[in-house]
Amino acid sequence: DTGVSQDPRHKITKRGQNVTFRCDPISEHNRLYWYRQTLGQGPEFLTYFQNEAQLEKSRLLSDRFSAERPKGSFSTLEIQRTEQGDSAMYLCAISEHLSNTEAFFGQGTRLTVV
């Protein structure tokens, strides 16, 4: 148990639909990250929050993607007008607000866009 719960575990959606994923850290951690992993690749950074502030967004995060972390606890990642290329595993991770600390990942949400 890494202390990060993600919901849903799997999501199948039709192209053009909107989807929302949720990440719930079990304990208080300042930093929360979203990554995306496609087949044969390592996880790729999407965005991160320090408390409720979204401090960095990757260029991978198109304007169809939006992430929030109200109150600095759980986080949501929404994808609007999904495309087949959005099919991937979406991973949430947490870490302490310190340099050189490991990030702990949730089990991910597997998105399939048909």
Next chain:
Amino acid sequence: DQQVKQNSPSLSVQEGRISILNCDYTNSMFDYFLWYKKYPAEGPTFLISISSIKDKNEDGRFTVFLNKSAKHLSLHIVPSQPGDSAVYFCAASPNSGYALNFGKGTSLLVTP
């Protein structure tokens, strides 16, 4: 551009032998390095890390070696066990950074 590279997509080792997984990086600003293990349909699990002020870090059967001049690190698993079979990802970040840069992974198979 891939700043962290794992050039061996797969590795097969006999149980009890040493597994050596390699990783190269290009960004000289990286100074914190991690290894993660991943089973199918699960998120990556943290294994071991090393800061650039060290050249070796050991935790049980797992040892990570860092060669800064060569921009190379390796993970040694000894003795290897069948339960170690998984995909191993190397990751790196700069000191003041936050985002981890991952390699593409090496699939390790430990055979009985």
